[in-house]
Amino acid sequence: MLSKKTKYGIKALSYMAKQPEHEPVQTSEIARSQNISQKFLESILLELRKSGFLGAKKGKGGGYYLIKEPEEIKMTSVIRVLEGPIAMVPCVSLNYYEKCSDCPSEEKCSVHALMIQVRDSTLKILGDNTLADLAVKE
Amino acid sequence: MLSKKTKYGIKALSYMAKQPEHEPVQTSEIARSQNISQKFLESILLELRKSGFLGAKKGKGGGYYLIKEPEEIKMTSVIRVLEGPIAMVPCVSLNYYEKCSDCPSEEKCSVHALMIQVRDSTLKILGDNTLADLAVKE
DNA sequence: AGTATAACCTAGTAACCCGATAGGGTAATA
DNA sequence: TATTACCCTATCGGGTTACTAGGTTATACT
Numbered sequence: 001m002l003s004k005k006t007k008y009g010i011k012a013l014s015y016m017a018k019q020p021e022h023e024p025v026q027t028s029e030i031a032r033s034q035n036i037s038q039k040f041l042e043s044i045l046l047e048l049r050k051s052g053f054l055g056a057k058k059g060k061g062g063g064y065y066l067i068k069e070p071e072e073i074k075m076t077s078v079i080r081v082l083e084g085p086i087a088m089v090p091c092v093s094l095n096y097y098e099k100c101s102d103c104p105s106e107e108k109c110s111v112h113a114l115m116i117q118v119r120d121s122t123l124k125i126l127g128d129n130t131l132a133d134l135a136v137k138e
Numbered sequence: 139m140l141s142k143k144t145k146y147g148i149k150a151l152s153y154m155a156k157q158p159e160h161e162p163v164q165t166s167e168i169a170r171s172q173n174i175s176q177k178f179l180e181s182i183l184l185e186l187r188k189s190g191f192l193g194a195k196k197g198k199g200g201g202y203y204l205i206k207e208p209e210e211i212k213m214t215s216v217i218r219v220l221e222g223p224i225a226m227v228p229c230v231s232l233n234y235y236e237k238c239s240d241c242p243s244e245e246k247c248s249v250h251a252l253m254i255q256v257r258d259s260t261l262k263i264l265g266d267n268t269l270a271d272l273a274v275k276e
Numbered sequence: 277a278g279t280a281t282a283a284c285c286t287a288g289t290a291a292c293c294c295g296a297t298a299g300g301g302t303a304a305t306a
Numbered sequence: 307t308a309t310t311a312c313c314c315t316a317t318c319g320g321g322t323t324a325c326t327a328g329g330t331t332a333t334a335c336t
Contacts, residue, residue, distance in 0.1 A: 002226040004324065007249050014248040026282065035240035040325055046284070059333025060281045075252065088140040102173035110152040110272035111145050114213065117267070121259040129255070134248035142295060164311070178296055184313065197305035198310050 006082040008036045009044045010134070013053065013078065017070040017135035024056075024063030044082070051081045070132035079126060086126065087119045094119075144220040146174045147182045148272070151191065151216065155208040155273035162194075162201030182220070189219045208270035217264060224264065225257040232257075 012030050019025055027045055031038035045064050048054045053073065054064045066073075079086060080095055090098035091106060092115045099106075106112050149172050154163055165183060169176035183202050186192045191211065192202045204211075217224060218233055228236035229244060230253045237244075244250050 001223070002249075002253070003322095007227065010249050010252075011247075028282085035242075037325060039327080042283080043285095043325095049283095056283060057333080058281085058283045058331075060335065062282055062333070064283085085139070089145065104173075109149075111140075111148050114148075114263075114267055114272060115140070117263045118260055121263055122256055125252075125255045125259055129252055134252060141293095166311085175296060177298080180312080181314095187312095194312065195305095196303055196310080196312055199306090200304075200311060202312090 003083060005040075005044055006079060008034070008041060009048060009082045010075075010078060011036070012041060012045060013048070013066070013073070013131055014134045016054075016064065016066050017131050019065070022065045024061070024065045026063040029063075047082070053078070053081070066131075070135055071130050073131040075126040075129045075131070075134070076123065078131070086122055087115065089115045092116050092119050094123075141221060143178075143182055144217060146172070146179060147186060147220045148213075148216060149174070150179060150183060151186070151204070151211070151269055152272045154192075154202065154204050155269050157203070160203045162199070162203045164201040167201075185220070191216070191219070204269075208273055209268050211269040213264040213267045213269070213272070214261065216269070224260055225253065227253045230254050230257050232261075 011034050015030050015034060016025055027042050028038055030036070030045075031041045045054060045056075049056050049064065053067065055067050056062070056064050076086065085093040085096035087093035087096075089100075089111065090096060091100045091103070091109075091112060100109075103109050103112070150168050153168050153172060157163055165180050166176055168174070168183075169179045183192060183194075187194050187202065191205065193205050194200070194202050214224065223231040223234035225231035225234075227238075227249065228234060229238045229241070229247075229250060238247075241247050241250070
């Protein structure tokens with residue numbers, strides 16, 4: 001299940017991608033238009049800035065803005081930052097791998113093989129979609 | 139993320155699928171061989187029995203056994219029972235649908251469209267795999 | 277200079293879920 | 307009749323989630 005945090009983050013990024021000329025957008029404006037708690041959104045956008053997706057400008061007329069072009073932002077990278085692993089099981093995660101405490105052998109694990117298939121198909125979808133693909137919606 | 143419950147459940151089902159002639163297997167045996175807490179496993183197998191996947195036989199030589207053929211058990215149905223929704227967001231779930239409290243329109247939601255794609259690709263994988271496919275492992 | 281604006285930072289919290297454990301009850305079999 | 311193994315309830319620590327409160331710092335406008 002996708003957390004609200006990730007969901008809100010994607011929606012906010014998508015909103016910003018629609019702004020002409022990378023103009024800064026205030027947290028309050030995004031919160032209002034997307035029905036998100038402003039304080040909660042603040043912490044999410046801050047995290048996205050620290051991860052290199054957004055730039056910020058303080059003071060009047062300030063706000064957050066996209067640093068890169070929407071076409072260059074894959075959904076895999078966004079989700080990995082906000083949500084963490086994409087895989088359904090740590091033992092098949094590429095970026096957050098962790099060995100199972102049970103399971104003597106991964107090759108012989110029935111769950112393992114299945115979840116690799118799921119991971120790959122999900123990765124394909126999220127890797128093919130960029131922020132630009134999402135932002136056409138509205 | 140897949141819960142341990144689901145993971146253990148699948149492993150247990152997979153173990154039972156390998157038994158010749160649908161013979162009953164004791165909870166203790168599965169727990170031992172798969173490194174699962176026996177009491178925890180008990181509750182999982184109980185749930186699987188109530189959902190119609192397993193039958194149970196009490197007394198000496200008893201245990202749990204598969205009711206249907208492994209080829210007939212799709213992984214979608216197993217996961218839906220143990221884990222719940224397969225979709226990453228309730229608003230794209232087929233079996234556990236729930237409207238988002240934010241989001242005035244689903245058609246216009248950027249997350250919605252993306253998650254439908256993810257759901258469909260996952261559903262394809264999990265629908266094509268049956269318990270028989272998993273049980274060849276080991 | 278002064279004030280409004282908006283990002284930034286630090287905490288904290290209520291609610292919830294997960295994995296596991298404990299302890300016993302009940303039904304079927306040898 | 308004793309044993310085996312399923313069945314049920316209850317609880318509990320630990321962790322995460324979603325969200326709130328309140329203050330600080332940087333920028334812009336007058």
